[in-house]
Amino acid sequence: MKQRDPDEFRVLTAIDIVVFGFEQNDVKVLLVGDDSMESYGWKLPGSYVQASETLAATAVDILAKTTGLKQAYMEFVMPFDRLSSCSAQRVLRICYLLLINMKGLNGISDIRQRVEWFPIDQMPVIQPDEQEIIQKTIVQLRLSAIRQPIMFELLDERFTLPELVSVYENVFGRKFDVRNFVRKFLSTSLLIKQNEKSKETSRKGAYYYKLDHELYSLLFDDPHMSVANMISTRHKWSLF
Amino acid sequence: MKQRDPDEFRVLTAIDIVVFGFEQNDVKVLLVGDDSMESYGWKLPGSYVQASETLAATAVDILAKTTGLKQAYMEFVMPFDRLSSCSAQRVLRICYLLLINMKGLNGISDIRQRVEWFPIDQMPVIQPDEQEIIQKTIVQLRLSAIRQPIMFELLDERFTLPELVSVYENVFGRKFDVRNFVRKFLSTSLLIKQNEKSKETSRKGAYYYKLDHELYSLLFDDPHMSVANMISTRHKWSLF
DNA sequence: GCAAAAGTGTTACGCATACACCCATGA
């Protein structure tokens, strides 16, 4: 590499974050209000990256401004760089995927922007580039969700089995056989049954479960934790 | 996002490429000679990104300088940004994975750097950051190879079944059962048997095959093309 | 004829699939 770093090698860099949450049986994405001229009304939370700040730190800053949260599960997605954007200026947009627990938002009043959560199957019309970013991010979410049990990041500390199924059904846009699905998860011994029941959605009530966090971190990268079995190649379906 | 783009938002950006090839039964990575002061002798090909050029175009430029090739299968990997690099300057390094056919290199003399190919299990000691980049890239290669039949990109137009098996064994660092492996690939009907045999590695000779390119592009994203079946979760092994 | 690699077929087991009924509760 060259020794000098003239301005021609400095690129205007921005972070977009796609934050997923789960609420009322819907997986949702966070958008912020956009009042600019050519606005679509809503856009992805984002900001430019300061030369003195890492990409991840910038993403966390954006998260804090829009949700008040100071940390989250975070994955890098991909860069989107179109030379011929509508503005003459070339901007390198780098996208992060974040998963948060929306129950954790209660009581946080540290939100500095107008924000709204949209179910992933009922997104408003936004800028086409951003629609593409969100679509690509959902694909990546599916890929990650197959390899690693990350969907727990969307759930509260206590959650019910129907909620767990619902999260996956939302993300993959298809139904699962509840019996097979639950059996699979119970067999991992990641789930610890609680004595209390949630009565929020039924008269009978559904038992709460908690995640065995120790086992979770231990097995996170274990190929046996792969959810791929529930989603086998035997059956025709697609990630895209 | 803010309207202005002062220099504080311009980030010195560089591309590193990890180019994979296959030669003499080894999957290899391309490194370039490094004569700088604190050198390890070898480093990943790379360069800064010009503000007027896309990341992908920069990656292709680097490829051309080091191999003479003007195109290749390319995947984005991830950015690596450490604020506290050895140099005081913060550099955003963005990594791409490339797959090329090394037979295609014959006769190309358009190489402007000292380069060498190292088998992925016999890499020289290089800068720790770059070692990490290569390791992460190999993991991504495995992931992609499971979902899509990209390994053909490493092979020549004509290739033998033992070569195909060997590529996968190299990348995954494990042996496969040749019978099951071959059966799997033949069942995809992606392979067209030729009449000629390669006598390069045995007296008996191995039949050449060609890829059905049309079917290949058609089925590239088809979940049924997933090689995951050969690498099921039933068996204990790891991508990492 | 022998060495070395290529090529091929069958069996067994495990997992995903498909499927239906009872349970618990509040109203």
Place this chain on the structure above:
DNA sequence: TCATGGGTGTATGCGTAACACTTTTGC
């Protein structure tokens, strides 16, 4: 008692896993 959602067991079939011998050729 009834309506609603929660919870559970089993049989089947498919695909991966495991396994060994014959073929071809050059020397």
